[in-house]
Amino acid sequence: MTENNTSAPEKQQSLQQSARPRVNEFRRFIRVVSARWINIVGLVIIALFIIAAIFAPLLAPYDPYKQDLPAALQQPSAAHLLGTDDIGRDTLSRTIYGARISLIVGLVSVLIAAVIGTAMGLCAGYFGGWAQTIIMRFIDALMSIPPIILMMAVAALLGGGLRNIFIALSIGMIPVYCRLTNGQIISTKEADFITAAILIGASPMRIMIKHLLPNSFATLLVAMTMNLGFAILAEASLSFLGIGISPPTATWGSMVNDGYRYLLTNPMLSFAPGVSILAVVLSFNLVGDGLRDALDPRLRGII
Amino acid sequence: MLSFIVRRLVQTVIVVLLVTIISFLLMQLIPGDPVLTILGTEATQEQIDDLRKELFLDRPVYEQYIHWLNNSIHGDFGTSITLRQSVSKLLITRIPITLYLALLAFIGSVVLGIIFGILSAIRRGSWLDNVVSLLANTGVAVPVFWLGILGIYLFGLTLHWLPLQGYTSPFEDFVKSIKMAIMPVICLGLPFLAILTRQTRSSMLEVIRNDYIRTAMSKGLTERVIVFRHALRNALIPIVTLTGINLRTIIGGSVLVETVFNIPGMGRLLVLASFNKDFQVVQASLVIISLITCLSNLAVDISYGWIDPRVRYD
Numbered sequence: 001m002t003e004n005n006t007s008a009p010e011k012q013q014s015l016q017q018s019a020r021p022r023v024n025e026f027r028r029f030i031r032v033v034s035a036r037w038i039n040i041v042g043l044v045i046i047a048l049f050i051i052a053a054i055f056a057p058l059l060a061p062y063d064p065y066k067q068d069l070p071a072a073l074q075q076p077s078a079a080h081l082l083g084t085d086d087i088g089r090d091t092l093s094r095t096i097y098g099a100r101i102s103l104i105v106g107l108v109s110v111l112i113a114a115v116i117g118t119a120m121g122l123c124a125g126y127f128g129g130w131a132q133t134i135i136m137r138f139i140d141a142l143m144s145i146p147p148i149i150l151m152m153a154v155a156a157l158l159g160g161g162l163r164n165i166f167i168a169l170s171i172g173m174i175p176v177y178c179r180l181t182n183g184q185i186i187s188t189k190e191a192d193f194i195t196a197a198i199l200i201g202a203s204p205m206r207i208m209i210k211h212l213l214p215n216s217f218a219t220l221l222v223a224m225t226m227n228l229g230f231a232i233l234a235e236a237s238l239s240f241l242g243i244g245i246s247p248p249t250a251t252w253g254s255m256v257n258d259g260y261r262y263l264l265t266n267p268m269l270s271f272a273p274g275v276s277i278l279a280v281v282l283s284f285n286l287v288g289d290g291l292r293d294a295l296d297p298r299l300r301g302i303i
Numbered sequence: 304m305l306s307f308i309v310r311r312l313v314q315t316v317i318v319v320l321l322v323t324i325i326s327f328l329l330m331q332l333i334p335g336d337p338v339l340t341i342l343g344t345e346a347t348q349e350q351i352d353d354l355r356k357e358l359f360l361d362r363p364v365y366e367q368y369i370h371w372l373n374n375s376i377h378g379d380f381g382t383s384i385t386l387r388q389s390v391s392k393l394l395i396t397r398i399p400i401t402l403y404l405a406l407l408a409f410i411g412s413v414v415l416g417i418i419f420g421i422l423s424a425i426r427r428g429s430w431l432d433n434v435v436s437l438l439a440n441t442g443v444a445v446p447v448f449w450l451g452i453l454g455i456y457l458f459g460l461t462l463h464w465l466p467l468q469g470y471t472s473p474f475e476d477f478v479k480s481i482k483m484a485i486m487p488v489i490c491l492g493l494p495f496l497a498i499l500t501r502q503t504r505s506s507m508l509e510v511i512r513n514d515y516i517r518t519a520m521s522k523g524l525t526e527r528v529i530v531f532r533h534a535l536r537n538a539l540i541p542i543v544t545l546t547g548i549n550l551r552t553i554i555g556g557s558v559l560v561e562t563v564f565n566i567p568g569m570g571r572l573l574v575l576a577s578f579n580k581d582f583q584v585v586q587a588s589l590v591i592i593s594l595i596t597c598l599s600n601l602a603v604d605i606s607y608g609w610i611d612p613r614v615r616y617d
Contacts, residue, residue, distance in 0.1 A: 148555040
């Protein structure tokens with residue numbers, strides 16, 4: 001937005017900067033991220049959930065799928081810290097296992113969306129003309145439908161299952177990356193180093209990957225971090241609606257839905273998975289904010 | 304101005320046409336034969352052939368598409384295969400409910416979002432700013448369906464302040480309608496409110512650093528005049544852009560909120576239709592939703608000129 005209208009004092013600042021000794025980029029990155037306690041909190045929460053997901057079999061006190069009808073719908077107690085559901089499954093264990101699905105679905109679908117979306121955006125921006133018009137109009141069309149509705153329709157029509165959830169979630173997120181990359185490419189395409197690359201005979205592929213892509217890397221990383229939270233929220237929404245990963249699998253969204261029926265007697269059944277969703281999504285957003293501050297070249301020298 | 308509107312309308316038509324193609328292709332993804340799904344396994348070959356002919360499914364895909372598009376333009380979106388009703392009639396009864404709640408949520412979040420954003424920008428670093436920032440961060444991250452359930456638990460089941468679920472038309476019983484709408488509207492609006500608050504805050508912070516604000520302050524103008532006359536107007540452009548993009552967030556949220564609160568709107572219909580692979584309903588809903596999004600974006604673009612006279616439409 002403001003790239004083009006650098007004001008006089010800012011220019012002066014950047015001149016002063018170039019005269020300064022080089023700072024260690026990695027050290028600066030660590031310093032900026034750890035300067036705000038809220039970033040640390042976000043990182044710690046994400047780390048905790050990742051550990052829970054990886055070591056779920058060791059950490060979960062019970063088998064998340066083992067039914068125990070005599071122990072159904074128990075209140076939180078020493079034996080079942082968060083109580084049990086209507087067929088006696090331990091809520092804490094299911095919440096821990098739920099982290100697996102959420103994180104895997106988030107990570108994989110964001111990666112798919114980022115790769116496809118970025119490739120589309122690169123092609124549109126680099127080739128311009130008709131290629132750009134067609135790709136970007138197609139993206140406009142996708143964007144005119146709310147992502148959650150697009151994801152729901154795709155997932156429902158394809159039928160549930162992990163693979164189809166990956167597809168559905170990525171389709172909903174591709175437009176973000178496509179637009180982002182396209183915008184970045186348009187603004188860097190005219191730079192001298194690109195003209196130089198063309199002149200020495202570099203192929204379009206090489207220019208796109210070696211010269212144009214690295215310039216949007218920071219922006220993409222921030223968008224992906226933020227999107228991880230969004231993908232996890234979307235997956236939870238889909239499994240809450242019952243359109244997603246099939247029932248016995250422990251997912252936070254379907255746990256909230258299952259607990260809904262027992263709201264009056266056992267509110268913990270929906271509270272525990274709901275809080276987990278909130279905590280993870282919030283953390284990814286906070287860390288995304290922190291990353292943006294650390295990677296934004298305009299803030300260099302200020303923080 | 305007029306040529307701008309015409310050009311944008313043409314663009315809107317292209318985008319909506321693309322959406323019809325995309326949604327039509329999506330329906331081709333449905334595994335299995337829709338005719339068999341409708342008729343069940345005991346149908347005779349003759350029945351199957353008849354229905355296939357009736358639904359135009361015996362023709363090539365592009366002919367099916369043109370047939371469907373032609374009917375849709377004339378307001379006939381076909382017949383729902385599970386509800387056995389005209390899709391247009393289904394949608395006409397349900398869209399007003401969704402739009403009514405969405406508009407309440409939209410207006411509420413715009414008003415509150417701008418007020419919260421301004422307050423936290425001009426009292427930057429105060430406890431108010433911290434509370435608003437925390438709420439804004441949480442508002443984006445909270446699963447709305449879960450928020451709705453929390454609301455039902457707290458205000459419905461525990462405190463008995465509000466009805467649990469359902470919908471009443473405001474023309475039928477106004478007070479009851481408002482009471483029933485409070486929780487759904489908050490759930491629908493919260494994510495948008497949070498985004499808008501953050502945008503207003505950062506855009507106000509950028510504007511109040513400018514020299515003309517310092518000039519206004521040194522002239523001795525009151526804070527209110529400075530904020531509303533000088534700062535807000537200039538901060539408004541990115542805020543308005545955001546409202547255009549995010550109206551769709553509210554419509555998207557209606558899918559979840561209407562399910563939680565059992566509201567007979569378009570969102571609930573769309574969930575059920577997706578569930579039953581009722582492709583006629585899904586197709587029509589996607590097209591209508593995209594039309595709503597495009598038209599609201601157009602309205603936003605037109606409003607730029609009114610907010611900022613420097614904007615020229617050419």
